[in-house]
Amino acid sequence: MVELRFYFVDDDLASSRHTVYLLLASLGSAFAFARAYAALITGMTDGALIRINIITTYQDQDSPKGAPGSDLHRVGVFSFDTDNTPPGLYVLTIPALIEAAILSSGALAGVAIDTTQSAVAAFVAASTAGGAIYPVAPWDAGGLAGAGDELSYTGAALIALRSAYVGETP
Amino acid sequence: MSYPFTAPQNISTDSVLVCVPVDYIPFFRTFFEQMQRRQTWRSHADYAAAYQVFAQIEVNMVSGCIADLIAEVRALRGLKPDFAAVDPLARTTDMYFSLGDLLIGQLDTRGVLDGTTDYATLSNIVQALVLITNPPQLDEILMALRGADPVVDNILEALRGTTPADETRNIVELLT
Numbered sequence: 001m002v003e004l005r006f007y008f009v010d011d012d013l014a015s016s017r018h019t020v021y022l023l024l025a026s027l028g029s030a031f032a033f034a035r036a037y038a039a040l041i042t043g044m045t046d047g048a049l050i051r052i053n054i055i056t057t058y059q060d061q062d063s064p065k066g067a068p069g070s071d072l073h074r075v076g077v078f079s080f081d082t083d084n085t086p087p088g089l090y091v092l093t094i095p096a097l098i099e100a101a102i103l104s105s106g107a108l109a110g111v112a113i114d115t116t117q118s119a120v121a122a123f124v125a126a127s128t129a130g131g132a133i134y135p136v137a138p139w140d141a142g143g144l145a146g147a148g149d150e151l152s153y154t155g156a157a158l159i160a161l162r163s164a165y166v167g168e169t170p
Numbered sequence: 171m172s173y174p175f176t177a178p179q180n181i182s183t184d185s186v187l188v189c190v191p192v193d194y195i196p197f198f199r200t201f202f203e204q205m206q207r208r209q210t211w212r213s214h215a216d217y218a219a220a221y222q223v224f225a226q227i228e229v230n231m232v233s234g235c236i237a238d239l240i241a242e243v244r245a246l247r248g249l250k251p252d253f254a255a256v257d258p259l260a261r262t263t264d265m266y267f268s269l270g271d272l273l274i275g276q277l278d279t280r281g282v283l284d285g286t287t288d289y290a291t292l293s294n295i296v297q298a299l300v301l302i303t304n305p306p307q308l309d310e311i312l313m314a315l316r317g318a319d320p321v322v323d324n325i326l327e328a329l330r331g332t333t334p335a336d337e338t339r340n341i342v343e344l345l346t
Binding site: 013015074075077079088091093107109110111112139162163164165167168169170 | 193196198199209226232233
């Protein structure tokens with residue numbers, strides 16, 4: 001299943017989303033369909049198409065729940081240096097950060113994340129390893145100018161963890 | 171509402187230091203998350219530039235600017251040689267020279283102190299200066315320059331040795 005989300009803005013820059021689903025085994029053909037479909041619906045609206053999301057989803061069918069006391073609003077905030085020129089930063093957040101990852105002593109006890117904790121260290125290492133596939137800072141998600149423009153994206157590799165702390169979000 | 175990006179002159183120097191209670195740091199994430207959204211900014215270029223500024227501020231809030239400030243102060247104070255092998259992140263404030271250490275070092279270098287008093291017990295420079303009870307006299311300086319003979323009244327004769335000084339001879343002749 002592939003989900004296509006088309007985002008529009010109006011004259012007040014208020015935004016809205018139109019969603020359709022496709023039965024496709026891969027994302028490849030979804031690019032072309034999304035562009036063709038976008039051409040159809042932009043003829044029906046005065047809003048401006050500003051973004052298309054093409055999404056595949058892994059869905060757990062067993063409806064599990066988080067551990068007792070888990071809180072999605074308590075996030076781990078990881079700021080990485082990126083290999084831009086000039087150098088940049090990019091932030092990844094992990095929801096419901098485990099308590100074991102939070103420093104319990106020192107000046108930032110209860111706030112700073114222990115980067116030596118095994119799960120944290122593994123996450124940071126995988127994010128900054130620079131292997132065949134690795135996370136990037138998506139500075140440009142690709143344009144809407146024409147066929148193939150969705151691949152004109154630019155991104156910067158994450159090269160080192162700069163800081164990590166616990167954030168609270170509503 | 172979306173904002174155009176206005177570049178700061180220099181985020182490192184043209185900033186203010188805001189004291190945030192550590193326990194309240196997590197609540198600032200909501201603000202930073204909003205400032206790091208694409209839709210907060212008028213254009214993609216505005217967003218990309220603003221993202222960097224707010225990401226840097228967020229890093230500074232939990233470590234960066236205070237760490238830089240501490241590093242600058244410690245560089246000024248200087249590390250005590252005994253602690254050169256200690257990991258910089260594990261060093262404590264007592265591993266660096268204090269301003270008192272630096273002041274006493276200056277006085278030692280100039281020969282003002284006597285080398286025996288425990289000046290670490292003094293609280294200010296006035297106390298240190300009061301302890302200077304035997305400043306060198308002129309005759310002692312001349313003695314040091316010319317050797318072990320007793321100092322005579324005539325400074326030129328004292329400097330040049332055993333030949334009596336003559337008031338008609340100048341210092342150049344005496345030295346040649």
